Amino acid sequence: MPLLWAVVIGLGLGYLQRGRIRNLANLRLRGLWLLLPPLVLQLLIFPLGSHGPIVPWGTPYWHIVSYLFLVGFTLWNWRYAEIVVMGLGLLLNFLAIVANGGYMPASAEALRRAGLASLAQALQTSTYSGNTVLMSHNTHLNPLGDWLYLPAWIPLSSAFSPGDLVLGLGAAFLLARRMVHR
Numbered sequence: 001m002p003l004l005w006a007v008v009i010g011l012g013l014g015y016l017q018r019g020r021i022r023n024l025a026n027l028r029l030r031g032l033w034l035l036l037p038p039l040v041l042q043l044l045i046f047p048l049g050s051h052g053p054i055v056p057w058g059t060p061y062w063h064i065v066s067y068l069f070l071v072g073f074t075l076w077n078w079r080y081a082e083i084v085v086m087g088l089g090l091l092l093n094f095l096a097i098v099a100n101g102g103y104m105p106a107s108a109e110a111l112r113r114a115g116l117a118s119l120a121q122a123l124q125t126s127t128y129s130g131n132t133v134l135m136s137h138n139t140h141l142n143p144l145g146d147w148l149y150l151p152a153w154i155p156l157s158s159a160f161s162p163g164d165l166v167l168g169l170g171a172a173f174l175l176a177r178r179m180v181h182r
Contacts, residue, residue, distance in 0.1 A: 006168030010175030019179030047130030060102020082174035089167030103133035105145030115152030
């Protein structure tokens with residue numbers, strides 16, 4: 001959900017600079033269709049609190065495949081500096097996910113502070129849920145995992161990773177800059 005907030009912030013910054021949303025039509029992004037499969041896959045494998053994901057089988061593989069589509073989109077649109085930044089965020093996330101066998105490590109404390117106590121509880125009883133694994137001494141690249149969080153009082157709060165932060169900054173700058181740029 002931090003990506004959604006990054007989009008809101010990017011649009012807000014664009015409007016503050018007297019930008020127009022119609023200027024985003026000037027972006028010549030290639031392979032936009034590559035964004036649909038990861039969106040669908042992430043929705044299907046995302047943990048739903050203690051209920052788990054909609055598709056509970058093959059989750060680690062689907063998680064890795066979803067990132068491969070995103071990497072393809074990034075490589076296809078490398079000419080935009082903001083997408084290069086977004087690609088760096090994707091790479092950070094991808095490293096953590098691959099190092100942990102297809103799961104993103106998440107801090108139980110960050111999940112609780114983000115208001116996701118049911119997910120933190122589910123992770124403590126079963127170690128993983130959907131595309132998320134509980135951070136521990138057995139997980140790898142924990143500094144790249146979900147240890148940052150938006151507080152529970154913020155709508156759509158969640159725990160997120162440094163890679164998500166970089167990805168969000170790239171998205172916000174892309175929107176803000178390209179709303180003004182003609």
